[in-house]
Amino acid sequence: MKHCLTLLATLTLAMATGANAQSTKPGLWEINTKMQSSSGEMEKAMANMEKQLAGMPPEQRKQMQDMMAKQGVSMGSSSGGGMSMKTCLTKEMAERNELPQQQQGDCKTTQSPRSGNTMKFSYVCTQPPSSGEGVMTFSGDTAYTMKMNTTTTVKGKPEKMSMDSSGKWLSADCGAIKPMSPPKK
Template sequence: MKSISLLLASATLAFAAGAQAQTTKPGLWEITNKMQSSSGEMEKAMANMEKQMASMPPEQRKQMQDMMAKQGMSMAPGSGGGMSMKVCITKEMAERNELPQQQQGDCKTTRSPGSGNTMKFSYTCTQPPSSGEGVMTFNGDTGYTMKMNTTTTVKGKPEKMTMDATGKWLSADCGAIKPITPPKK
């Protein structure tokens, strides 16, 4: 599950890092990520999580989905073996360039000046200890693509991961998905 948490943290961190450089449309967003790890552990963890979700009784699955919605996200298997999650960005968050980050620990993001619709960024986090760099390409205020390389530690061993992600705005109404509340500092 720690690997899954790292995936979610990386995805939301990357979304926040990139989207803060551009105006982002408020509402419901879908972020689809596909990660590959040097050890294959991430892929095994994702497959195991999907298997566990599929084997849950419907009422237990609904309970888990409701709990995740209250935390500001909805997850489902994405196309091509990736993971898709939905997040809500309020009008106020978009105006302040404050985007959803379900981030533990201390993370610092550095953005390079953009060139056209492309932006480079790098980050370091203390919990879980990780660092990475990436490139985002924006499609106006309703979409983006991203490639990111991350280095972290999994089960006490160094792990390198690559992530390809896309983000797309779905609607102005977030429905049951509540905005992620930033952690208290």
């Protein structure tokens, strides 16, 4: 479950990096993601994580959700078997082109200049070891779609994954979702 969350956070960072290349509106964002892996392991891990959360007593589930919210994450299922994540982008983060992120490794992202409303990007991370490339299509400063291909290692074996994602701005007020801290350099 931890590997699954770490990889999801890393992939979310990669797609959020691209989203922030264009000025994005600060506030509460919802990111919906659907992933497919070559082995099916990621889908199994996500389904298992959702099953574990659903099987928790209500108090324990709320405690887990509150803990995640304090770290800047609210997760749930989205339509089509994907994952929905809410995250907070502060005004200062948007001004500094800083991203809401929770990351344990070192990632380097390369972005191509925007061409119209699209931008290509690639990334390499050390924890978990992964790399990928993608294309983002922006709809102003309040929405985007993204397609990305990733190579990583799951249970010691190479894994190829594809991800389709969309992000939309929900409100200027992040509510109980606290901004994530940038990784220490």
